[in-house]
Amino acid sequence: MHQLTLAEIARGLADKKFSSEELTKTLLARIAQLDPQLNSFISLTEDLALQQAKAADARRANGESGALLGAPIAHKDLFCTQGIRTSCGSKMLDNFKAPYDATVVAKLASAGAVTLGKTNMDEFAMGSANESSYYGAVKNPWNLEHVPGGSSGGSAAAVAARLLPAATATDTGGSIRQPAAFTNLTGLKPTYGRVSRWGMIAYASSLDQGGPLARTAEDCAILLQGMAGFDANDSTSIDEPVPDYSASLNDSLKGLRIGVPKEYFSAGLDPRIAELIHHSIKELEKLGAVIKEISLPNMQHAIPAYYVIAPAEASSNLSRFDGVRFGHRCADPKNLEDLYKRSRGEGFGAEVQRRIMVGAYALSAGYYDAYYLKAQKIRRLVKNDFMAAFNEVDIILGPTTPNPAWKLGAKNSDPVAAYLEDVYTITANLAGLPGLSMPAGFVDGLPVGVQLLAPYFQEGRLLNVAHQYQLNTDWHTRTPTGF
Numbered sequence: 001m002h003q004l005t006l007a008e009i010a011r012g013l014a015d016k017k018f019s020s021e022e023l024t025k026t027l028l029a030r031i032a033q034l035d036p037q038l039n040s041f042i043s044l045t046e047d048l049a050l051q052q053a054k055a056a057d058a059r060r061a062n063g064e065s066g067a068l069l070g071a072p073i074a075h076k077d078l079f080c081t082q083g084i085r086t087s088c089g090s091k092m093l094d095n096f097k098a099p100y101d102a103t104v105v106a107k108l109a110s111a112g113a114v115t116l117g118k119t120n121m122d123e124f125a126m127g128s129a130n131e132s133s134y135y136g137a138v139k140n141p142w143n144l145e146h147v148p149g150g151s152s153g154g155s156a157a158a159v160a161a162r163l164l165p166a167a168t169a170t171d172t173g174g175s176i177r178q179p180a181a182f183t184n185l186t187g188l189k190p191t192y193g194r195v196s197r198w199g200m201i202a203y204a205s206s207l208d209q210g211g212p213l214a215r216t217a218e219d220c221a222i223l224l225q226g227m228a229g230f231d232a233n234d235s236t237s238i239d240e241p242v243p244d245y246s247a248s249l250n251d252s253l254k255g256l257r258i259g260v261p262k263e264y265f266s267a268g269l270d271p272r273i274a275e276l277i278h279h280s281i282k283e284l285e286k287l288g289a290v291i292k293e294i295s296l297p298n299m300q301h302a303i304p305a306y307y308v309i310a311p312a313e314a315s316s317n318l319s320r321f322d323g324v325r326f327g328h329r330c331a332d333p334k335n336l337e338d339l340y341k342r343s344r345g346e347g348f349g350a351e352v353q354r355r356i357m358v359g360a361y362a363l364s365a366g367y368y369d370a371y372y373l374k375a376q377k378i379r380r381l382v383k384n385d386f387m388a389a390f391n392e393v394d395i396i397l398g399p400t401t402p403n404p405a406w407k408l409g410a411k412n413s414d415p416v417a418a419y420l421e422d423v424y425t426i427t428a429n430l431a432g433l434p435g436l437s438m439p440a441g442f443v444d445g446l447p448v449g450v451q452l453l454a455p456y457f458q459e460g461r462l463l464n465v466a467h468q469y470q471l472n473t474d475w476h477t478r479t480p481t482g483f
C-alpha cells in the first residue's frame with residue numbers, strides 16, 4: 001500500500017479497496033519501522049491521524065468524495081498546527097504549541113487530508129542540506145551518507161522513502177525544488193501569493209512560499225489544489241481564481257516554446273548533470289516542444305543579492321523571538337538585556353545567528369544603501385531578465401542544482417560553498433515566479449532534477465509539462481533500495 005500515489009489512493013478509497021484508517025495504520029507502522037534510519041519526522045501525530053482517517057472514512061460512507069479525502073500527508077514543521085508542537089527545527093520553539101492552524105493546514109484538513117506528523121527541517125528554513133535542525137540531520141534514502149537537501153529535507157526524505165505519498169513544504173530560495181531534485185521527487189514552488197503564508201513561520205517574507213512535494217506531477221496538482229487560494233489573513237495573498245490543476249495535465253505540448261538559458265551551462269555545472277538535462281530536452285522535443293536558446297544576463301548577481309535580502313528579512317522576522325513572548329526563555333535572567341541575550345543565544349543555532357548578524361549589518365544605517373538597496377536593485381534586474389525571456393518562450397528549462405546531493409558534513413565548515421548550490425533556484429524566488437523540479441536521471445546512484453520555470457500563475461502549465469514528461473519517462477518511479 002505504501003507504493004501508492006495520491007491519485008491511486010483516491011481511486012482505491014473511492015472503490016473501497018481499503019479504508020483511510022487501514023492505510024493510515026500501515027503508514028504509521030512503516031514510519032515507526034523505517035524512520036529511525038532517516039530522522040525525517042520531528043513529531044508524529046498518531047492520535048490525530050487516526051481520528052482524521054476515521055472521520056474521512058465516515059464522510060466517504062456518507063457519499064462525499066474528493067481527491068484528498070482520507071489521503072495521508074505530513075506538514076513541514078513550520079506550518080502552525082493547533083495544540084501540536086510547531087518547532088521550525090529550532091530549540092527556540094521546541095516547547096511551542098501553536099494556538100491556531102496555518103491556513104494551509106486548515107484547508108487541507110477540511111479537504112479531508114490526514115496529518116501523520118510534522119517533518120524535520122533546517123532551523124527556521126535556513127539551509128540546503130537539512131543539517132542545521134536542532135533535531136539532528138536528515139538522511140537521504142538514496143544513500144544514507146548523503147544529505148536529502150534542505151530546508152524541507154524531512155518532507156522530501158519521508159516521501160522518497162515511501163513513508164507517505166506527499167507532504168507540504170516551503171521554498172524561500174529553493175527548499176521545495178532542491179530537496180525534490182536530491183531525492184527523486186516532483187516539487188512545485190508556486191507563484192508568490194498563490195498559497196497563503198498565514199501561520200507559516202516566516203523566514204524571509206517577500207520570498208517564502210508554500211507548496212507540494214510528491215512523487216508525481218499528478219500528485220502535486222492534487223495537493224496544490226488543496227493548498228492554493230486567496231486568504232484575507234495574508235496581505236500578500238493574491239485574489240486570483242484557482243484553476244483545476246488536474247484538468248490541464250493532458251494538454252498537448254505541440255508548439256510549446258521552451259527556453260534554455262545559455263548561462264545555465266557554465267563551469268559550475270557537473271557535466272553529467274548537463275548531459276541528463278540535454279536528454280530531458282530531447283524527450284520534450286519528441287513531445288512537440290520547440291527549443292530556443294535564451295539569456296538571463298543578471299543571473300550571476302542573484303546569489304549575493306539573495307544572501308543579503310533573505311538574512312535582512314530574517315533578522316527582522318526573528319526579532320520576535322526574545323524570550324518574552326514565544327519559545328525558549330533562559331533560566332534566572334538578571335535583567336531585560338540578559339533575558340534577550342541569553343534566550344536568543346541559547347535558543348538559536350549557529351546558522352540562524354550568522355544570518356541574523358549578516359541581516360542586521362546589511363540593514364544598519366551606514367550600510368543600507370551599499371547592501372540592502374543594491375540587492376533590491378539586482379532583484380529588479382533579475383525579474384526584468386525573466387520578463388524579457390517570457391516574451392519569447394513559454395517555459396524556461398535547466399538543471400535544478402549544479403551538483404547531486406553531497407555527503408553529510410561535507411560543506412559544514414564553509415557556508416558559502418552551500419550557498420553557491422542555490423544558483424538555479426533562488427532567481428525564481430527573487431522574481432516571485434513559479435518553478436518545478438522533476439526527476440531526470442541519476443549520477444553515481446544519486447537523483448538529478450530538471451527545473452521548469454513559468455510566468456506568474458502558470459502552475460498548471462508546469463504541471464502539464466511535467467506530467468507529459470512523466471508519462472514518457474520512468475525516472476520518477478524508481479524507488480530507493482531498502483525502502
Ligand code: GLN
Nearest residue numbers: 125126127172173174175
Ligand atoms: N538554501 C536557501 C537558504 O538557506 C534556501 C532555503 C529555503 O528555500 N528555505 O536560504
